[in-house]
Amino acid sequence: RMMDEGRELSMTIAQVVQKLKGTHLHSQLERQAKECLHKPEIKLECLKDDVRDFLRNSGWEKKLQNAVYRELHVLPPPSHPAAPPEHIKEPLAYMRKAQASWEKRILKSLNSMCTELGVPLARKRPVSEQKELLSKWNEMGTDEPDLSHFRPVYAPKDFLEVLISLRNPNCDNSDQANSKSHWSLIQVPLNVKDIPELREAFTELDLTSGQLGIDDHTNVLPDMFESEHFSIGKKVLIEQDSAAAEQYSRQGCPTGLRAELWALILNVTNEPEDIMYYEQLKSGVVHHDLLVDNLIYKDVKLTASNDDYYFVFEDYLYQVLLCFSRDTMVLEHFSYNSATPPKSYIRGRLGVEEYAVVYPPNGVIPFHGFSMYVAPLCFLYNEPSKLYSIFREMYVRYFFRLHSISSSSSGIVSLCLQFETLLQTHLPQLFYHLREIGAQPLRIAFKWMVRAFSGYLATDQLLLLWDRILGYNSLEILAVLAAAVFAFRAENLMEVTSLAAAEAVLADLSTLKVMPLLQIFLFATVI
Numbered sequence: 001r002m003m004d005e006g007r008e009l010s011m012t013i014a015q016v017v018q019k020l021k022g023t024h025l026h027s028q029l030e031r032q033a034k035e036c037l038h039k040p041e042i043k044l045e046c047l048k049d050d051v052r053d054f055l056r057n058s059g060w061e062k063k064l065q066n067a068v069y070r071e072l073h074v075l076p077p078p079s080h081p082a083a084p085p086e087h088i089k090e091p092l093a094y095m096r097k098a099q100a101s102w103e104k105r106i107l108k109s110l111n112s113m114c115t116e117l118g119v120p121l122a123r124k125r126p127v128s129e130q131k132e133l134l135s136k137w138n139e140m141g142t143d144e145p146d147l148s149h150f151r152p153v154y155a156p157k158d159f160l161e162v163l164i165s166l167r168n169p170n171c172d173n174s175d176q177a178n179s180k181s182h183w184s185l186i187q188v189p190l191n192v193k194d195i196p197e198l199r200e201a202f203t204e205l206d207l208t209s210g211q212l213g214i215d216d217h218t219n220v221l222p223d224m225f226e227s228e229h230f231s232i233g234k235k236v237l238i239e240q241d242s243a244a245a246e247q248y249s250r251q252g253c254p255t256g257l258r259a260e261l262w263a264l265i266l267n268v269t270n271e272p273e274d275i276m277y278y279e280q281l282k283s284g285v286v287h288h289d290l291l292v293d294n295l296i297y298k299d300v301k302l303t304a305s306n307d308d309y310y311f312v313f314e315d316y317l318y319q320v321l322l323c324f325s326r327d328t329m330v331l332e333h334f335s336y337n338s339a340t341p342p343k344s345y346i347r348g349r350l351g352v353e354e355y356a357v358v359y360p361p362n363g364v365i366p367f368h369g370f371s372m373y374v375a376p377l378c379f380l381y382n383e384p385s386k387l388y389s390i391f392r393e394m395y396v397r398y399f400f401r402l403h404s405i406s407s408s409s410s411g412i413v414s415l416c417l418q419f420e421t422l423l424q425t426h427l428p429q430l431f432y433h434l435r436e437i438g439a440q441p442l443r444i445a446f447k448w449m450v451r452a453f454s455g456y457l458a459t460d461q462l463l464l465l466w467d468r469i470l471g472y473n474s475l476e477i478l479a480v481l482a483a484a485v486f487a488f489r490a491e492n493l494m495e496v497t498s499l500a501a502a503e504a505v506l507a508d509l510s511t512l513k514v515m516p517l518l519q520i521f522l523f524a525t526v527i
Contacts (some may be wrong), residue, residue, distance in 0.1 A: 016071045024273055025067050041111045066242040070267040076401040089260045090338035092407045094168055099405040102162050106365055107342045110151045117149050120289050121344055121359055130286050134453045147298045151370035156450045163413055166514045184420040185442045190407055204250040207523050212252025213464040213515035242267055250471035252464055258381040265470050266393040270386045278385035281323035287439045309459045313378035317371050319389050330362035333396035338406035372454040373399045377463050402450050410475040413474045415449050416421035416442055418479035430490050439502035445482040482520035
């Protein structure tokens with residue numbers, strides 16, 4: 001066992017070193033180390049220690065530490081040395097198969113739209129069009145192209161149907177007939193946490209801890225807690241330590257510090273080279289027109305533009321999402337995502353592998369509601385390159401899991417199962433009542449979870465929820481909140497007699513307070 005752990009550790013170290021080798025940070029560190037050799041306090045006889053001390057005292061060691069911490073967050077869990085490479089992406093064969101066939105469906109839908117509308121997947125823009133786009137880059141929302149023929153490639157409810165049909169071929173379903181899972185929509189055997197395990201995972205949310213987002217602390221005076229929490233937050237920022245910032249945000253981030261704290265947790269710096277990279281992506285948008293641009297445009301028009309909180313950010317959303325679709329750095333996350341980037345063939349070369357290109361260049365085809373992953377971040381960051389880097393990191397760390405089929409505990413399949421299990425265990429009467437009237441709870445809650453509640457909660461509440469996603473480095477809290485919402489509205493839901501009526505009871509979540517709901521559901525439930 002110890003030997004296995006040692007081997008895992010050395011494999012992890014080797015992977016992290018490999019990842020950091022070609023980075024800008026690596027070359028900066030080398031340059032700093034060389035430059036410090038000319039300093040009088042550096043002695044030859046203890047050169048190694050002196051250089052190390054210099055890098056520590058000048059803040060470079062912290063930067064390296066944060067970069068390592070970032071890589072550890074996205075590294076896939078160590079697999080058996082003999083395991084084939086696809087196991088790193090997803091260990092369960094039936095999940096891989098389901099994901100692959102879902103990808104085929106999406107690509108087919110995209111290609112048939114191409115053919116029907118006679119629109120190419122990509123084309124070079126004429127110079128006049130490039131100039132026009134550049135001149136209105138900051139007000140793209142005023143442009144009203146005719147998008148009536150474009151439709152989203154898929155909507156969350158199409159995806160839910162696929163998840164409901166998932167089956168483990170090695171599992172005898174008759175075994176489940178007597179168990180509760182027989183009543184669930186999700187029929188795959190994954191391990192999800194029960195309430196005691198969730199309490200352990202989310203200990204900092206217990207009723208005795210101070211929390212931002214709760215007005216009446218039982219044991220803590222809110223004003224005292226808030227001012228103390230704020231001053232600790234400032235210290236965390238001075239320290240510039242990602243791990244400390246992550247731990248801190250479990251109790252919520254103060255509004256004035258949130259943007260900086262999230263950037264520190266995500267290790268997003270916005271150095272000159274990040275700004276330059278963003279400008280390169282922007283010029284890619286200006287030079288080439290992609291079919292997915294229309295999908296992005298239509299999605300923003302259908303979602304954020306109609307939202308009371310987010311319509312003001314319309315132009316930011318176009319900028320970020322159009323640049324995102326061209327960003328090949330996003331492809332790196334496919335090494336630990338169960339999905340595979342879609343490929344398309346250069347015209348006239350269908351089926352010839354050498355002419356296959358990843359399309360869109362970032363490998364992500366947006367679906368209906370995708371722009372809502374970006375919208376809340378616009379409240380925190382108004383500099384496009386910073387907003388862009390934060391969104392990309394949030395996507396490759398968390399959001400991709402909400403629309404790919406995997407067995408990850410933060411993956412959408414586990415979240416659905418977690419939600420159904422919590423409801424069945426703690427509100428069995430409500431669960432069966434809704435099921436009997438054809439209002440399966442998951443059909444209502446799925447759209448909340450797939451969007452990480454963006455567009456459903458009031459923004460201040462959503463940001464408090466996302467604090468905890470970052471703080472616990474997990475999306476499991478989404479399933480807990482979805483169950484807590486049903487618990488909160490249980491009385492009204494027990495009286496409804498149709499799916500439409502149940503949906504009406506849960507149509508408006510904008511008045512909900514996230515933290516009390518989570519705390520009461522997790523820590524005041526009698527087990």
